[in-house]
Amino acid sequence: MRKLSCFILLISSLLLISACNQNKVTKIDLAEVTRSIFYAPQYVALEKGFFEEEGLEVDLQTTWGGDTTMTALLSDSADIALVGSETSIYVYAQDSRDYAVNFAQLTQTDGTFLVAKEADEDFNWEDLRDSNFLGQRVGGMPQMVGEYVLKQHDINPHEDLDLVQNIDFANIPGAFASGDYEYVQLFEPTASIFEANGQGHIIASFGEESGQVPYTVFMAKESFLDEEEETVKAFTRAIYKAQQWVQETDSLEIAKVVEPYFEDTDVEMLANAIERYKQQGSYATSPLLEEAAWENLKSIMDEAGELPGDAPYEDLVNTDYAEQIIEE
Structure with a gap:
């Protein structure tokens, strides 16, 4: 009887340890x-x-x-x-x-959208030439994809745009809203917020243009x-x-x-x-x-x-x- 009790106690202990391991949180x-x-x-x-x-x-x-x-x-x-x-x-x-x-x-x-200060239902990438463009951080994916897409449309961002890249990532939306920039790349939901508030208009998608x-x-x-x-x-x-x-x-x-x-x-x-x-x-x-x-x-x-x-x-x-x- 004593051996049986010990055996039951051993099994109970093992089950308890197992349950604790299963409930372990990392x-x-x-x-x-x-x-x-x-x-x-x-x-x-x-x-x-x-x-x-x-x-x-x-x-x-x-x-x-x-x-x-x-x-x-x-x-x-x-x-x-x-x-x-x-x-x-x-x-x-x-x-x-x-x-x-x-x-x-x-x-x-890519998750950014091209946002313009003014609505443009007939937008063409050529419209970006000589524009005041608020860019993203040098070496970051948004900027690199942006440059890649622009070059696919025969636009050299460093020669054909007035490109500004000295704004910190977190401050780009505010800089676009308060500055005289004509275009910017924005993520959602910021792009939609700007559109809803009349501060900008989504006119193109860099994600659609750049592929996977x-x-x-x-x-x-x-x-x-x-x-x-x-x-x-x-x-x-x-x-x-x-x-x-x-x-x-x-x-x-x-x-x-x-x-x-x-x-x-x-x-x-x-x-x-x-x-x-x-x-x-x-x-x-x-x-x-x-x-x-x-x-x-x-x-x-x-x-x-x-x-x-x-x-x-x-x-x-x-x-x-x-x-x-x-x-x-």
């Missing part, structure tokens, strides 16, 4: 490069509890800019960063021993991927759930879910911005970053004169987690 510090409806699937993963389902507690911080976001990642202030994949190439070119590796793609086109590119990607240091494989896999699974949910869900319903992240923006306006991104295929439907898109990124960077050197897909992109999650 904390993740996540840094996003900016706050944008362009990242709707990320906010869906947070609000719908997809991270929690995977045993993750994600603390989201907005770090405003590629440089500060990458600094947060490399200094261990963040475990994972959502930022333009070009930043990983810049770090790799510095011969970093523990460089950033892209493991889950979130957006697959790994524009915003979740990345982590190589050491983190090696040491936290199960955590990264769980994170990727949560993102994939969100991507599928966004793909299958009405834009207004998505807007209602992510509204807490955009308290000053009307839900209908959010829905319109989400629909615009969905229609042009900006939201990646899976976390898999394919080599063809990576090569397009390198071509865009090279065209802008910002590709610092070789950026091997096999070194800077890890598709293991995405492939495993998709197969599940």
Whole structure:
């Protein structure tokens, strides 16, 4: 009888330990490069509890800019960063021993729109010649894609425009509103807000013009991927759930879910911005970053004169987690 009691006690202890392990929560510090409806699937993963389902507690911080976001990642202030994949190439070119590796793609086109001060229903890219154009940060994806698109339309941004690039990323909308600039690149929902307030008019999409590119990607240091494989896999699974949910869900319903992240923006306006991104295929439907898109990124960077050197897909992109999650 005593042996039976001991056996029952042992089994109970094992079950208790197992239950504790199953309920174990792993904390993740996540840094996003900016706050944008362009990242709707990320906010869906947070609000719908997809991270929690995977045993993750994600603390989201907005770090405003590629440089500060990458600094947060490399200094261990963040475990994972959502930022333009070009930043990983810049770090790799510095011969970093523990460089950033892209493991889950979130957006697959440029997310900016060409906004004009004046309405122009008959807009032609030639209209930009000799205009006062407020550009984005040198070496950042918005600016490089912008230059790439303009050159496709035989416009040299540094010769054919009065191009200004000395405004910090977070201050660009305010500078456009208060300055005498004629054109600017803006993300949503800022572009729609400007349009609703009569401060600007959306006249073209850089995402539609530039094709598929790994524009915003979740990345982590190589050491983190090696040491936290199960955590990264769980994170990727949560993102994939969100991507599928966004793909299958009405834009207004998505807007209602992510509204807490955009308290000053009307839900209908959010829905319109989400629909615009969905229609042009900006939201990646899976976390898999394919080599063809990576090569397009390198071509865009090279065209802008910002590709610092070789950026091997096999070194800077890890598709293991995405492939495993998709197969599940």
